[in-house]
Amino acid sequence: MSKAVRMADIAEKLGISVVSVSKALAGKEGVGDEMRAKILATAEELGYRSPSARAAATQGTGGQIIGVVVADHFFNENAFYSNLYRALLQRSAPQGISVAMEIVSPKAEYSCIMPTFLVNRKVDGLIFMGEIDRRYMSTAAQSGLPFLLLDFYDDTIAADCVLSDNVSGAYQLTETILRSGRSKIAFLGSVGATSSIMDRYLGYTKALLRAGLEPRPDWRLEDRGSDGHFIPIALPEEMPEAFVCSCDEVAYNLVETLRRRGIRVPEDVAVAGYDDFRYSTICDPPLTSYRVDVDAMAAAAIDQMRRKMAHKASIAPTVMVPGALVVRESTK
Known part of the structure; x- marks a missing residue:
């Protein structure tokens, strides 16, 4: 052994x-x-494996184990997901539930190589954290284990989801910029990359349309490649008065790009991020952002999984967790 x-x-x-x-x-x-x-x-x-997880596995009784599956590029490039995983650990432990995580490499994701804890039937349920290949999810679902999607959804897969209110968050960010007197607003984020970015773009678009403004195609800018990794920011030929960004890290990178071009934030251009996590406060100037309530998301995910593992009906198939607008110097 x-x-x-x-x-x-x-x-x-x-x-x-x-x-x-x-x-x-x-x-x-x-x-x-x-x-x-x-x-x-x-x-x-x-x-x-933690002592509690090993004890549950060897005794065959006691606490249940939830397997968390996350794509490599999300976990290693985005500190938001390490924070969300930490919240899952904190919320599950008091309920006697252990959490194990598998970081799926690009090769494993493409080839649908399943997590070891799923192959060996060491978990009682699955949480897919962050966007992951649809074929991979479908293959994992064939195990028959209860599962849910955390921080994303897929219109083609019938699954319970726990989400941040991305549409409302981006709407509030865009509306805040509009109230500052700026109407020429761009969106920086690859809308086809994740459901979260798509919904944030929809919230941005909704705010513009309600203000009688048409979103400009040349002001919808890419922030990542087809592999999900961030790419250098290409500024548009005609500069807008403000940017709404897909996340705080992208907003931080944008501020640095603008600074190298001699463009001041917020005097020349306003910048808003999303998530309100780390990059929002280390940025100079500090970023206006929409704070995602990761603790509430983790609590909802664990509660949903408890019900599903007990073969009880979900309270709601989709749980939308509201956040909070945080206005700082980058949009003033």
């Missing part, structure tokens, strides 16, 4: 302390987001 992976093994591989590993795995403060993501990814790579 192979030896169980210890926190010390993870710490040794990354060259950090066991305390840092412990904090990251427990979802506690004191570890940076990038390091937390590395620790969680390494834990999955080495096959680490």
